[in-house]
Amino acid sequence: MLSIAWHTLRTRWVAFTGSFVALALGVALLAVMGQALAASLGAPARVPERFAAAPVIVRGQDVLRVATPAGERTADLARPRPVPAGTVAALRALGPVTEDRSFPVRTSQAEDAPAAPGNLVGHPWSTARFAPYGLTAGRAPEAADEVVVSGGWTTVGARLRTADGPLRVVGTVHGLGFENAVFYSDAQAARLAPSVVQLVVEADAAAVRAAVADDGVRVLTGSSRRLADADPGRDAEALTGLNALFGTAGGVTAFVSVFVVASTFAFAVDRRRREFALLRTVGATPGQVRRTVLAEALFVGVLASATGCALGAYGAPVLGDLVVEGGLAPGWYAIGGPGTGVWPYHLAFWTGLSVALGGALAASWRAGRTAPAQALREAAVDGRALTRGRRVWGAALLLTAVATLAYALATDPGDLLHRKTYVVRPMLLITAVALLSPALVRLLLPRLPGVVGLLARAHAVAGIRRSAAVAAPVLVTVALAGSLLGATATLDEARADEARRQTSADFVVTPRDGATLPARDVERLRQVPGTLVSATSATSVYTLEDGVALMKSEARAADPRLLAQTARLPVTAGELADLDDGSIVVTGEWARHRVGQRVPVWLGDGTARTLRIVAVLAVGTGAYGAYVTPANAGGAGVDRVAVRVRPGADPAAVAAGLRAVGGVRVMDEAQWARAGRPEPNRTTLLGLLLVLGIALAHTGISLANTLVMAAAERRPALRALRLAGATSAQILRLAATETLAVVGAGALLGLLVTTVNLAGMSAALRLLSAPSALVVPWTAVGCTTGACALLALAASLTTTATALRHPPSREHGVRGAAGKARWRARTLTDEYAPRD
Structure with a gap:
């Protein structure tokens, strides 16, 4: 069977090119990410700077x-x-x-x-x-x-x-x-x-x-x-961000690679039913057929993994230079140095080989399970596109995704707001929908007007496996773009809404340099006529949870009387006005959060105190934490001043008086709400763009490979259309219409996955008392869908134009009008016969 597998690779090299390129690209990226992680495991010993000559x-x-x-x-x-x-x-x-x-x-x-x-x-x-x-x-x-x-x-x-x-x-x-x-x-x-x-x-x-x-x-x-x-820990913080960046990109690379390679092998095996039918007829056992498919995957996996490792060795230093030049890594950071070791290459190579064999395993099982007596009959027409295995696994993964989402909402909705969660969770739902895509794509294919539209839909439905194979990578790319970018946008919108709801001040004053305001400036703000001024400080408090975990909580120090007049905090229990030097206001995230409980804490400067809980706040987005009085601020300086305009005072005059204090930024309520929307973290943004770039590259490879493999089976229908009098332009328009319809169905499935994921996050925000409408990144979804459509159109039109080069009658030796009519009828019957 090894010789058969080798000859198959030699004669069907076009069908395996897409799998080879996708796998090689995935291995290269894994090798690069592995080297990047290895280079970020430890920072070089930093020498003293300001005190290099101090004893x-x-x-x-x-x-x-x-x-x-x-x-x-x-x-x-x-x-x-x-x-x-x-x-x-x-x-x-x-x-x-x-x-x-x-x-x-x-x-x-x-x-x-x-x-x-x-x-x-x-x-x-x-x-x-x-x-x-x-x-x-x-x-x-x-x-x-x-x-x-x-x-x-x-x-x-x-x-x-x-x-x-x-x-x-x-x-x-x-x-x-x-x-x-x-x-x-x-x-x-x-x-x-x-x-x-x-x-x-x-x-x-x-x-x-x-x-x-x-x-x-x-x-x-x-x-x-x-x-x-x-900031002596800046190197460690930078490395933590790089670990998150490259770890996320590596995980998505592995997921998309498995997805693309598995679907490519499954489609390739499905297109070779007649070939496997002949092998079964001449006596090949199911095990021999399966071993043939796995041997093909082994050959492709070894070659692609080796090529990917070579590409990774070349690309890793380039990535290191880019992240340093972009300010995402310290100047000393370099990828591919002598301390990196060989383990990233071993990890990438064996992961790539495992992906190839794992992706071919299900396809090989399908190839070898047909009984000899049924082989030729099954090769004549398509079987059910949605097999029992796809139904079972798709339903199981779908139920798992729904059950885990419901469990998270019931037990810990805050976990859904973490980056690791909203990056990983969509993959489960994407896989479930992709497995069920043959049935879903059929439902979503539009009924287009005109003869071209009718034929395009009929062709897409007749070749539903091919349509599903084209729609699946589009689903992955659109769902990742919508889910990842939509999650960050939804969180940002929730934080902005939360900042808007929680302030009743007319103006908010902050230092321009992001540090703290000197006491003399705070006093000058208080002396502006017609104002009620509440100065607050950012600090931290530390608690020991379960007797073993030392937890740090962000906190703000404020005068409770003034705070109550300039803020609308989401109090769920107790009274904010009861806050004094011996008490604290906590959120529902604290292990102890019952009014009246006494909790041992350490202040921002390490002073140990035991404070009484007088009020409990809703968790919200986590943008705010505990509240204490200035006496428990640990020496922190004022970094925010909320200002109310007293009745009868002129807001414009108050704003002018506040701006007269040098070095401050004065914002009204709307500006403060916009400022509550955090600026995108460059490392996080780059990580998301890298993830989407990986998905889009694999999508292009998968689309091109699927359409090239499907070109041979589309030729009879194209020849029949030409014999019926269709022009080359009409046939190209038919191919483009069919391709766009299938890409649109895949994009709708991706949008469905996006909506479900964002709806779960929106529900979590509501449970955390931070209600916010979900934000779908329509621009990103539209651009991603457009890119997928362009890639698919290019591959489809290229293969169709190639098939139209030869006249159908000469190619098949058809002579005479009657012969052409019989050949055309037989071709159309084979092409559009019901197959599901």
Whole structure:
């Protein structure tokens, strides 16, 4: 049977080309994603930047440590504690101590220099020598309005306008690449940022550790000094995003590859019924027929997987360069380096081979199950397109999809809002609908007007297996595009609606730089005539659930009396007005969420408290969490101010007064609702586009392969039409009409899957008290359907035009009008005979 399989591949290479290309592309993508994941498993050891020349750094407590029966649990604090004054005094006895401060510098523009970067950060000048920064021009700052800046965006003598007053540039230093620094005199920096979170000690490290052993601070030396730099965990966060990106893309690649290869093999086996019938007639056993099909899949799988691994080795470095250039990965990130190893290639190769064999397994079973006495009779006409196996598996998967959705809605509707869930869940429903597609496509095929429309529908229904094979990849692509992009759009719309419903303020004021508002600016806002001002702070609280899990919850700190007048929070139990310094407002997601319960928590700075629950909020989209008073904010600064216009006051005058405060952004209610719609995450957006690109590429390959394989069986009908007097243009129009009708049916099935998936998410939002209409991404669905239609039309018209090159009478030796009539009648009967 191996020799038969080999000769079949040689003579029917066109039929296997699509499977080969689809599988090779899938293996290549898997190899690339595997190498990308391997390259993101660990970041290189980052060297200290701001404190490269500092001997010892002492940093206030920035990690919460909680002892549990299962061991110590840790979490990064939302706001590190300042170094205690007693510790600073003890350290000064050991050697020189330099206090470090970092704060945002909000500047509009330089008066006589180019516009300033938008991410300026201020430091005391005494810390510049630890980077080290060296003066390239000018001198050190001395007066309160003098600064030294890094980089080449301005020059000595330039004047800057900032929220803290005008500044004069008296010196410049080379930029070191990791920040845009503005150095103040030490005295002015202390006035702008009084808190000292870390400091540099020029003394022996052992002596420093001995001096601070019981103070809860951290002593950083050597490579650990990098933890004193801004955002030391940015590499880990970037790698987490890359893992999610490439993991999702790899999973979808595997799913689409299995789907395309399995459907391609199934269609190829169905088109070879007469061939298998002859093998069964001459004595081939069912096992031999099945082994022939599996041997063909083995040959194709080995060659395609090897080719895919070679393509993956070439494409991986290119992908690494693209994600770095796009700002999605750190500059050091590279794919395909010496540390990657060979496991991504093993994973891709054996996965590809397994996909090929798995995709051919069901087809081989169908090929070998026909009894010898029935072989030739079954080869003469199509059997049922919707076989028992397809009905059973399709119904089982459909019931599973519905049951798991209902279970999630009943037990944990919030799980449906997670990215992993709304990426994976559509695949179950897509597979179920694809298995049932022969019956569904027949129902969805439109009744088109005219002779061409009538013939197009009749041809599509007569070859329902071919129609289903064309519609299935369209279903996958449209369903993925609609479900993935629609899920993010629906969530964004829900968050915007939630922000609109939960504010009763006329204006919302936030800092332009995204940091916090200085106390003097908050006071200036309160002094605007005709306003009621509620200032809130973003913080975190930590709880120990089940005695072993240390959980971090986002929280906001606010005056409860003012909060009640500027916000409409979804309280499900208790009273918001009862909030005080000894209590907390929680959401229904908390393990303890009954009014009156006392819950041990740790504040944003690690302070342990036991607070009483006075109110419970609906879960919503998860955009908000607990509420505490400013006394429990853990030292967090104000980052949002809600403003109500008092009765009788002029809203325009109030808005003008608010905007007079420098460095703030003033939004009315509608603008705030729009701001509540989060900006698309670049990594997430790229991942979705990559997933859709993979699906569309496989769709094009599958459509072309299916239509090429079906070209041979369509030739009798085309010849009959030509003998009946149809022109080549009319036949091409017939092929185009049939193709568009089938693609449209597949797109409708994809839209059906999209609607069901988005309806489940919308129901989850309603259960979470965040009702929002589902958002179907019509643009994406339309573009995806259009691309599928273009691909299918190109393949269909090409194969049809090729079949029309030879006159039917000469090709078949038909002579005379009577002979042509008999041949035409027989051809049409074979082509349009009922087959299901």
